[in-house]
Amino acid sequence: MRFRTAAVPVALFVAATATACSSSGEPKVTVTVTQTVTASPDTQATAAEPDGVLKMGVKKDVVDPENDIRITVQALAYQQPYKGPQPQPPEDFQGGDTWATADIKVCNIKGSDVSVSQFPWSLAYSDGTSIDITGSTGGDMPKPEFPMDKTLKSGRCARGLIAFPVPSDKHPEHLVYEPEGSEPTEWAIPKG
16 A cells, blocks of 8 residues: 655635614625644644654654545653563564664544554664664563554554564664555654
């Protein structure tokens, strides 16, 4: 599924008409007041870094008119190391020695049902490396977990933590959301 973002400027015109009529037969007086109100700037644009990377907590609108889909995606927080009850340390093959978490929220605003998962999410480092999710869920993984495969009907949201096995001596620069066939969206991860 290909998602495209659309930004539409909005202008609202309000017209009020007041009519006065006297019993003495004087002519009617009509007053028309027009007020133009412009929507506030797109929160994505004002909350983005110069390189287009969003600040943590900013919502990203994702619109796919061909498939009648409009969702919002939001990276709310990043924590390294995860400070809650600790799962067993990552295995050597997973590439890290501690767990970090990203708090994620996805809402189906309008349209067809959508499926959400942890798989489109990854961490990006300044040296060009990245870390994907492990696919591990349940058991002692950080709770509440973001779903691995859940259908969201219109008007519904999914929120939870995604766990990443990270090296404790490195800090990622960006949290990346890249569904199959789409352009990536990145949120800056504040220095810890």
